[in-house]
Amino acid sequence: MAGPLTGVTVVDLTRVLAGPYCTMMLAELGARVIKVENPDGGDDSRQFEPFFQGKSAYFMSLNRGKESIALNLKDAADKAVFLGLVRRADVLAENFRPGTMEKLGLGYEMLKTIQPRLIYAAISGFGHTGPWREKPAYDLIVQALGGLMSVTGQPGSPPTKAGTSIGDITGGLFCLAGINAALFQRERTGLGTKIDVAMLDGQIAILESAVMRYATTGVIPGPMGNRHPSIAPFESFTTADRAIIVGIGNDSLFRRLCQALGRPELAGDPRFQSNRSRLVNIDALKDAIEEVLKHKPAEHWLTELELAGVPSCPINNIADSLASPQVRARNMLVEAGGLTMPGNPIKVSGVEETTTRRPAPELDEHGARIRRELSQG
Amino acid sequence: MAGPLTGVTVVDLTRVLAGPYCTMMLAELGARVIKVENPDGGDDSRQFEPFFQGKSAYFMSLNRGKESIALNLKDAADKAVFLGLVRRADVLAENFRPGTMEKLGLGYEMLKTIQPRLIYAAISGFGHTGPWREKPAYDLIVQALGGLMSVTGQPGSPPTKAGTSIGDITGGLFCLAGINAALFQRERTGLGTKIDVAMLDGQIAILESAVMRYATTGVIPGPMGNRHPSIAPFESFTTADRAIIVGIGNDSLFRRLCQALGRPELAGDPRFQSNRSRLVNIDALKDAIEEVLKHKPAEHWLTELELAGVPSCPINNIADSLASPQVRARNMLVEAGGLTMPGNPIKVSGVEETTTRRPAPELDEHGARIRRELSQG
Numbered sequence: 134m135a136g137p138l139t140g141v142t143v144v145d146l147t148r149v150l151a152g153p154y155c156t157m158m159l160a161e162l163g164a165r166v167i168k169v170e171n172p173d174g175g176d177d178s179r180q181f182e183p184f185f186q187g188k189s190a191y192f193m194s195l196n197r198g199k200e201s202i203a204l205n206l207k208d209a210a211d212k213a214v215f216l217g218l219v220r221r222a223d224v225l226a227e228n229f230r231p232g233t234m235e236k237l238g239l240g241y242e243m244l245k246t247i248q249p250r251l252i253y254a255a256i257s258g259f260g261h262t263g264p265w266r267e268k269p270a271y272d273l274i275v276q277a278l279g280g281l282m283s284v285t286g287q288p289g290s291p292p293t294k295a296g297t298s299i300g301d302i303t304g305g306l307f308c309l310a311g312i313n314a315a316l317f318q319r320e321r322t323g324l325g326t327k328i329d330v331a332m333l334d335g336q337i338a339i340l341e342s343a344v345m346r347y348a349t350t351g352v353i354p355g356p357m358g359n360r361h362p363s364i365a366p367f368e369s370f371t372t373a374d375r376a377i378i379v380g381i382g383n384d385s386l387f388r389r390l391c392q393a394l395g396r397p398e399l400a401g402d403p404r405f406q407s408n409r410s411r412l413v414n415i416d417a418l419k420d421a422i423e424e425v426l427k428h429k430p431a432e433h434w435l436t437e438l439e440l441a442g443v444p445s446c447p448i449n450n451i452a453d454s455l456a457s458p459q460v461r462a463r464n465m466l467v468e469a470g471g472l473t474m475p476g477n478p479i480k481v482s483g484v485e486e487t488t489t490r491r492p493a494p495e496l497d498e499h500g501a502r503i504r505r506e507l508s509q510g
Numbered sequence: 511m512a513g514p515l516t517g518v519t520v521v522d523l524t525r526v527l528a529g530p531y532c533t534m535m536l537a538e539l540g541a542r543v544i545k546v547e548n549p550d551g552g553d554d555s556r557q558f559e560p561f562f563q564g565k566s567a568y569f570m571s572l573n574r575g576k577e578s579i580a581l582n583l584k585d586a587a588d589k590a591v592f593l594g595l596v597r598r599a600d601v602l603a604e605n606f607r608p609g610t611m612e613k614l615g616l617g618y619e620m621l622k623t624i625q626p627r628l629i630y631a632a633i634s635g636f637g638h639t640g641p642w643r644e645k646p647a648y649d650l651i652v653q654a655l656g657g658l659m660s661v662t663g664q665p666g667s668p669p670t671k672a673g674t675s676i677g678d679i680t681g682g683l684f685c686l687a688g689i690n691a692a693l694f695q696r697e698r699t700g701l702g703t704k705i706d707v708a709m710l711d712g713q714i715a716i717l718e719s720a721v722m723r724y725a726t727t728g729v730i731p732g733p734m735g736n737r738h739p740s741i742a743p744f745e746s747f748t749t750a751d752r753a754i755i756v757g758i759g760n761d762s763l764f765r766r767l768c769q770a771l772g773r774p775e776l777a778g779d780p781r782f783q784s785n786r787s788r789l790v791n792i793d794a795l796k797d798a799i800e801e802v803l804k805h806k807p808a809e810h811w812l813t814e815l816e817l818a819g820v821p822s823c824p825i826n827n828i829a830d831s832l833a834s835p836q837v838r839a840r841n842m843l844v845e846a847g848g849l850t851m852p853g854n855p856i857k858v859s860g861v862e863e864t865t866t867r868r869p870a871p872e873l874d875e876h877g878a879r880i881r882r883e884l885s886q887g
Contacts, residue, residue, distance in 0.1 A: 284673030
C-alpha cells in the first residue's frame, strides 16, 4: 500500500495483539512489514478462535498486508538471516517479556552497533524498567491494575472491563505514534532510538477525567454508568422499546429538548434551569424525561430529536454499527482473504483508499523470497 | 521539552478533549504547541469542572506545556497574525465541525497555497466526508454508534460506556500517529498533507474481537462482563472481600492454579481438562473456583497465586492505581501548576524524563511575545 510510510521497512517480531495491532497500522500507513515467526507454529494467535475457512479470523485481521518469514532465533544460520534483515530495516518491533531479546543476544544495545539508524520499538505489559517489568500481563490485567475497570460499569455494579482490548490497543497506538515520531527525528539526525511502551502506562495516560477528579477532590471515582460527571442531561434514557443517548451541552439545547418532548415547561422548572441545578436534581430530571420517552419507541424519538437539532443517537449493536452509512462511506470496512475487518481510520489526503488488503500471510509464505533478496545484497 | 519532535511547531486550534489530547502528546514528544483561542473566553474547557485553585483541572491537564495566543479569526488583523503563524508552522490541528475552517476562509485548500509544507490535521466526530459529516458528536455518541457500548457491561446489563472518553482519546491518538507519519513523509518529499480523523472511525478500528466474531459467525456479540470470549478461566472472581483477576492461558497454568487453591483434583476433572472443556463448563468452573476463594480475602489469594506463578492481580481503584510502585517508577504521574496528572507513556531512549511540566497557559499568556516574534520576521 502507498502512504506516508512508503519506503519504510519494519522487521516485526510481535505476536498476538498489542504489537501486531501497531505493525498492522504501520502497514496501513504504507510501510513494508516483515513478520518474523518461530518455525514451530508461528504467532500463537494463528490458533485463536474464531476461525474463518480454517484460519484464525483474529490472526487474519491483525496481520493483513504483512509478509512472513519463519526464523529460529536460537539457530545460528537463521540468526544471521535475521541480522541481515535488521541491517536493512528502519524499524524493529517486538512485544516479548522484557529481557527476552537480550537473552537471544539481540538486545537494542547490540543491534544498534550493527544498525545505528534502527528504531527499536518494544511494547510490553509493564515496560522495560521498574519493579514489575518481568511480571506477566494481559489486557484484562492492565485494565484492572490501571483503574479503568473501577470506573466502568453501572452504578453499584462490579468493576467492569471495557468490551474491547483497550489495554493492548492503546499500548499499540502509543507505540505507533512513538515509532513515527522517531522516524521523523531520524531524518533530521541520522540516528535511531529505542521506544519503550508499557500497556499499563497507556492505561494511566487515558484515564483523564477520573485522575483529574481524584487529584482535585481526593474522592475516589466509581462507575457512573453512562452518565456524564459534570453535564446533565447527558446519558442514556429508556424509551418504549430500547435505550437512546441524549447529550445536552447547554441551556438552549435543553429548551429544544423540552420542546421536542412536548414538555416546554420543564425548561422553566427551577430544578432544571441551569446545568448546575440539573446536576443537583439529576434523578428527578431523568425520571421526568423518561416519563415522556416511555410512551413511544426509540425510532420515533430519534426522528423528533434530530428534527429539533438535539444531539442524540441509538445505541448500536455491532451489526447496526457496521451497517451505518457513515461507516461505509468512510471505507471503514475492508476485506482481506475474504474476511471483513475494520479499515484504516487515518485518512491522508492524496492516498488512494482501497477496500481490499493483501491477506495475512501463511507461516513463512515469503521466506524464500526474502532470503533471496538478502543474498542478492 | 526535548524529544523526537523538537523543532516542530504546531498551531493548535483544538478545543475540549480529542484535539487537545493529540496536541498535548505532540508537546510531550518535543513539539512547540501554540494554542490559538478565541478572545471571548478561549477553549470552552477552561470552564469545565473540577476546579483546582480556581482553574479547570480538565483544562490544566490537557493543555500543559502549550502556549496561548487569543485571536479572533473573523477579525482581519487577527487573521493576518494567524496566517503569519501558519506560514511558520509545521502542523495545524483543529477539531471544528467540518466546514468551519472553510467558512472562515481558512480551509486546507487555501492554507496549502500559502504553506505547501503544512500538515493540516483535523479531528471530528464523523470525518470530513460522508452523509453524517455535519452531525454533532460527543464521546458518548460515538461510543454508542460505534458499538463499543453494546459489548461493554455485565451480561444482561444495559449497554455501558467505557469509563473514560475512549472515543475522544483514540481519535486523538490516531491523529497523533497520522501527524507524525506525515512529518516523516514531508522530510522526504518536501510536501505537507491533510489528515482527516473521525472519532467514529476510531471506534470501529478498536473493536477487534467483536467484529471478528460477528464477521465469522453472524452472531451479534453482547456484553460478557469480564469474561474472555475464548479462554477459561480468564476473568474476575469474588473472594471473601473483593474481586480479583485470574488469567489462565494454558493447561499447565491451570494445574498450578488448582494446586494453589488446594484443589489439585480439579485439574483432572474431565469437565476442566482442556481449554475447550473449561469453556463448555465455564459456570461450573467459576463456581468451583469461587467456592475456594470465598474463604479467604483477596490479599491472601494474590500472595498465593503470585508464589505459584499464576497471572493474577487486584482490581485497583484510581487511588490504588496511581500509588502503584510501577506507575511511580515509570514516571507516569507528573505535575504542572501544582496539579498531578498522567505522564507520557511513550518512553524514548536518550530523552530525559522530567516529573514537572510547564503549566497550561492563561488565555493569551504568550500573545504579545508571539506577535513580537512574527513582526521580527
